[in-house]
Amino acid sequence: xxxxDKLKSLGITLPPVSVPAxxxxxxxxxxxxxxxxxxxxxxxxKPWVGQLGANMTTEEGKEAARAIAIDLLGxxxxxxxxxxxxxxIVKVMSLVNSTGSFTEQHLVTNGASELFAEVFGxxxxxxxxxxxxxxxxxxxxxVEIELIAEV
Numbered sequence: 001x002x003x004x005d006k007l008k009s010l011g012i013t014l015p016p017v018s019v020p021a022x023x024x025x026x027x028x029x030x031x032x033x034x035x036x037x038x039x040x041x042x043x044x045x046k047p048w049v050g051q052l053g054a055n056m057t058t059e060e061g062k063e064a065a066r067a068i069a070i071d072l073l074g075x076x077x078x079x080x081x082x083x084x085x086x087x088x089i090v091k092v093m094s095l096v097n098s099t100g101s102f103t104e105q106h107l108v109t110n111g112a113s114e115l116f117a118e119v120f121g122x123x124x125x126x127x128x129x130x131x132x133x134x135x136x137x138x139x140x141x142x143v144e145i146e147l148i149a150e151v
Contacts (some may be wrong), residue, residue: 003083006119007073014074021138027079033090034079034149039071040141047139053102056142059106062095065111068145071110073119080151089116089127091148096142098133105131112145 007014017026018039041048041064047063050056056064061149073122077083094109096102111130117125 003086003119006082010118012070012073012119014077015071017075017078018071019124023029026075029079029151032087032150034076034151035098036075036079036147036149037070038067038093038095038144038146039075040137040139041065042067042071042141044115045069047141048143049140050142051097051099052108052133052142053099058107061108061142062111064118065094065108065145066115067111068143069112069115072145072147076147076149082120085131085151086124086149088124088127088150089147090150092116092129094129094131095134095137095144096131097135097137097143100133102133105133107118108143109145122150 020026022109024037027034054062073083094110096105096108100106109129115128
């Protein structure tokens with residue numbers, strides 16, 4: 001099954017590449033690696049504002065991370081022309097806007113990691129990962145994720 005067919009079966013439509021909010025590009029390819037800039041969580045087309053441990057639950061954060069993963073797939077598709085060219089998701093880095101006492105950043109990030117495994121399969125979708133709690137993210141977004149993929 002092609003990746004496009006898999007996305008269709010999951011009810012996922014890839015969004016267009018977001019316009020950068022500052023002085024950077026959405027992706028850079030060097031050799032076989034594609035680096036995607038951080039994507040913030042969006043809800044209804046606007047930054048998904050919130051802080052885990054204050055006014056958002058882990059489950060809500062996980063939903064936000066999954067939404068970011070879909071945005072990242074849209075950017076990756078635009079970068080390489082087809083997600084079928086992706087050999088592996090290599091690395092995910094997640095920043096979670098959270099209180100000092102919130103310790104479930106890794107569970108929030110599972111929202112993205114689980115989607116990548118679902119879309120690409122357990123081997124191609126498995127990746128190295130970091131999940132950090134941070135004091136703030138641009139626009140007050142609850143989560144930001146960046147990605148490295150091999151093509």
